[in-house]
Amino acid sequence: MKKILFATSETHPLIKTGGLADVAGSLPLALGELEQDVRIIMPNYQAIRNCEPGRYLCTVKVNNCDVNLLETWLPGSQIPVWLVDYPPFFKVPGNPYVDDNGMPWPNIGDRFALFCRIVAEVAMNRAYLDWQPDIVHCNDWQTGLVPALLSLEHQHPASVFTIHNMAYQGLFPATAFTLLNLPGQLWHPEGLEYHGMLSFIKGGLAYAERITTVSPTYAQEIQTPEFGYGLEGLLAHKQSQLSGILNGIDTEVWNPAIDPHIAQTYGMKTLNDKAANKIALQQQMNLPVDAELPVFGLIGRLVEQKGIDLILAGLPELLELPAQFVFLGSGDKSNEYRLMEFARLYPEKVAVTIGYNEPLAHQIEAGADIFLMPSRFEPCGLNQMYSQRYGTIPIVRKTGGLADTVVDTLPESIANGTATGFVFNDTSAATLTEAIKRCLVMFRHKKDWRQLQRNAMSRDFSWQSSAQRYLALYDEI
Template sequence: MKKILFVSSEAHPLIKTGGLADVSGSLPKALAELSQDVRLILPNYQGIKSDKEVRFLCSLRVDNRDVNLLETQLPDSEITVWLVDYPEFYHRPGNPYLDGLGNSWPDNADRFALFCRIAVEVAMNRANLDWQPDIVHCNDWQSGLVPALLSLEVDSPASVFTIHNLAYQGLFPAESIQGLSLPGQLWHPEGLEFYHMLSFIKGGLVYADHITTVSPTYALEIQTSAYGCGLEGLLLHRKDVLRGILNGIDLEVWSPETDPLIPQHYRIASLADKQYNKSEIQRKFALPVNDHVPLFGLIGRLVEQKGIDLIIDCLPDMLSMPMQLVLLGSGDKVYEQRLQNLAHVYPDKMAITLGYDEPLAHLIEAGSDVFLMPSRFEPCGLNQMYSQRYGTLPIVRKTGGLADTVVDTLPETIADRTATGFVFNEASASSLLEAIKRAMILYSDKKAWATIQTNAMKKDFSWRHSAEQYLMLYRNL
């Protein structure tokens, strides 16, 4: 049995801004089910939602600050969660990284440096918890200083650093290094320095014993200039300790057979019942209730990375076809406005809800026929996996985890029953439109469509599969 300290800046259902929280809420549980001793550590934000008792464990003095360590449990599990409690840094409105206006907190370097230092104290068994991990598993830039600081310790545990999205690097002005009182031996171009900036993510990429990312294709992509965000040289240099392990999805939360957030449950044998959820969306969004036109769904950030501009460029052509479109998300104000304008012009074809709404997200997955995910890059992506599980066929660009999880519908994949969606190559509106047209043609053949839905619903995207690969990695360390 391995003792694993899982270091993350967010974990569902305690606090969530994106996919990192889903991973941090699910992977520790899957590892625990494989009989591993996993503890999760994260900052004690104001927004944390816990139905379990939170108790005081100890106080630690780090960087002339008195920091409390609290203990609770991950809801619906036995996993111990340690909360780094320093109200001046973490007890504030807004989300973990941004204020109410959507700007990064100006003291993020201090906030996450302190979090990393406390994680190191716990990892080195200096918090008097009488528990020391064999493996410290860090995630994204917010925990990037942990492997760097551990590299200076004697007899430190092995470290794993997972890249969830290389585009977010935790870059701060060079003078931050003094303010954070980081050891000088970490400050050089082969260390934490990145073009005269302090890079938190480099702490993980340079100093961790092993690097993982969230899909095999993304692991290869980030070693190229197109996706490496300036770090491709370093990743190429460390390619022997870099691998991609696909994220799983929480099958208890995302299951059309048991999902408490959808009005009508269904399974492969009762696929016709999916229709009720579709009618429910159409009513909810005030679209004509019509079973004969395909309903396209989109949930996600309305930003260029997600290819939202490609969709906007396609929309006049799309909306001239017999189809409907519902969107849920928020992001770039320009895109939000353009989408709202289009929804206003085509009220019987298109509807948009700005923001995030978990029950509505489940309803869109369950009630849509097609899910749009034309990302420019996508380290792993979860919605394309949720969609397949719900028999909602995804349209995706061939990149990252999308390439690894969706099998394009072609004559040969239809024949061998592996087809699960529609894949296009080029990040252009014309390529996306072509895929949409292919989906429209297939939708008109109800029998063929149901076959692809069945293929998709049979796929195994369980966390157990991913957890077994992580466990193998831990053992090799």
């Protein structure tokens, strides 16, 4: 049995802004089922929900701050969650990264530096908990200082650093290094220094014993200038320590047979029941009810990374097709405005909900026929896996985890029963539109479409195999 400390800035269902929270809420559970001793550690934000109030464990002094550690549990599990409780930093309205008005926290460096120091103290068994991990599993830039701090310790636990998105790096002016009172021996070009700035993510990349990312294709992509954001050289240098392990999904939460958020549950053998969800979605979104019309869904951030600009550029042509489009998400205000304008001009074809709504997300996955995910880059992506589980056929760009999880519908893949979606290469509205039209040809052939749905629903995206791969990685180090 391994003792694993899982350090993360967010965990579903306690608090979530993106895919990291889903991983943090699922991978520790899967490791627990493999009889590992896992503890999650995260900041005690004011916005945390869905868990028991934390009970006081101890107080740890770091950098002249008295920080409390509280203990609660991942809901419905035996996995302890240790909450790093420092009210001046964390007991304020907002989410982990931005305040109530959507502005980045001005003291975000201070917040996560303090968090990393506490993780390092717990890892070295200096937090009065009488528990020392064998492995500290860190996630994204917010925990990047942990491997760096541990590198200065005698007989420290091994560290694994997982990149969920290279685009977010935790870059700060050089003065922040001094202001954060970090150990001087970490400030050099092979350490935390990045072109004269302080880089949190570089701490994880330079000092962790192993680096993982969330899909095999993304592990290759981040070693190139297009996806490496200036750190591709370091990643290529550490290639022997870098691997891509595909994220799983929570197959209990995302299961059309038992989903409490959808109008009608269904499974592979009762696929006809999926049609009731389309009608419910059309009614909910005030679209004309028409069982024959294909409904396209999109759930996600309305930002360029997700290819929303490709959809906006193609929509005038797409709206001439017999189809409906349902959008759920938030992001760049200009994208939100343009989508809302399409919904105003074409109320019988376009429905838009700005913001995030978990029940509606489930209803879209169940009610749509086709899911749009034309991302410019996508480290792993989860919605394309949810969609396949719900028999909703994804249209994706060939990048990152999308390339690893969706099998393009071609004569060969149709023949051998592996086709599960539609894949296109170029980041252009034209190639996306072409993929959509290719998909609609298949949609009209009901028997072939039904087979495509069954292929998709039979894919295994559970966490079990991913957890086994992480365990093998822990064993290696």
